[in-house]
Amino acid sequence: EDQVTQSPEALRLQEGESSSLNCSYTVSGLRGLFWYRQDPGKGPEFLFTLYSAGEEKEKERLKATLTKKESFLHITAPKPEDSATYLCAVKVLGTNAGGTSYGKLTFGQGTILTVHP
Amino acid sequence: ETGVTQTPRHLVMGMTNKKSLKCEQHLGHNAMYWYKQSAKKPLELMFVYNFKEQTENNSVPSRFSPECPNSSHLFLHLHTLQPEDSALYLCASSPWQGETQYFGPGTRLLVL
Numbered sequence: 010e011d012q013v014t015q016s017p018e019a020l021r022l023q024e025g026e027s028s029s030l031n032c033s034y035t036v037s038g039l040r041g042l043f044w045y046r047q048d049p050g051k052g053p054e055f056l057f058t059l060y061s062a063g064e065e066k067e068k069e070r071l072k073a074t075l076t077k078k079e080s081f082l083h084i085t086a087p088k089p090e091d092s093a094t095y096l097c098a099v100k101v102l103g104t105n106a107g108g109t110s111y112g113k114l115t116f117g118q119g120t121i122l123t124v125h126p
Numbered sequence: 127e128t129g130v131t132q133t134p135r136h137l138v139m140g141m142t143n144k145k146s147l148k149c150e151q152h153l154g155h156n157a158m159y160w161y162k163q164s165a166k167k168p169l170e171l172m173f174v175y176n177f178k179e180q181t182e183n184n185s186v187p188s189r190f191s192p193e194c195p196n197s198s199h200l201f202l203h204l205h206t207l208q209p210e211d212s213a214l215y216l217c218a219s220s221p222w223q224g225e226t227q228y229f230g231p232g233t234r235l236l237v238l
Contacts (some may be wrong), residue, residue, distance in 0.1 A: 113224065116168040
């Protein structure tokens with residue numbers, strides 16, 4: 010069974026204190042790994058997709074990296090507005106009711122990040 | 127309107143009520159999804175529609191009934207719900223099934 014585990018569950022940082030969030034996965038045949046940001050009372054907002062080990066993507070203070078077993082979301086010099094829940098999801102091949110193969114997402118439970126001024 | 131919109135944003139209903147959630151996407155996508163998000167649990171996929179055809183029903187109780195009249199609109203009809211169905215219900219769309227999903231703001235449902 011495909012599994013996605015995010016750690017830590019919650020992370021409190023001071024403004025400017027860099028850190029990393031982890032997403033480890035056990036899947037058969039990774040087709041992509043996604044990072045989303047979710048603010049309270051809102052839907053997840055797409056951040057990055059990574060497809061192969063060694064790939065990195067950056068957006069402002071965020072950098073996502075991927076290995077064969079896990080992904081890291083590095084946050085450099087965070088600001089209070091970076092406070093949110095960060096979700097990762099892995100994409101594997103599934104088969105729908107009609108027998109067609111398609112990409113299927115499995116989400117982790119998220120990491121709640123709080124950045125204090 | 128842009129992106130994915132959902133109405134209503136908040137809903138309180140009794141266990142004997144019937145209500146519907148609406149989702150509309152303005153992205154020209156062909157796949158739409160319903161997810162349930164409960165506190166401290168991963169997102170749970172409920173239903174998937176690809177080109178208006180239901181392609182996934184993730185063992186969802188029959189008190190939840192989806193409807194997809196076209197690629198831009200998705201409904202979730204609710205009847206005789208239970209208190210444990212209280213959650214944030216999220217709609218998402220993607221260019222086609224399996225591609226990057228874009229989410230709406232969700233409907234916060236409380237069942238009394």
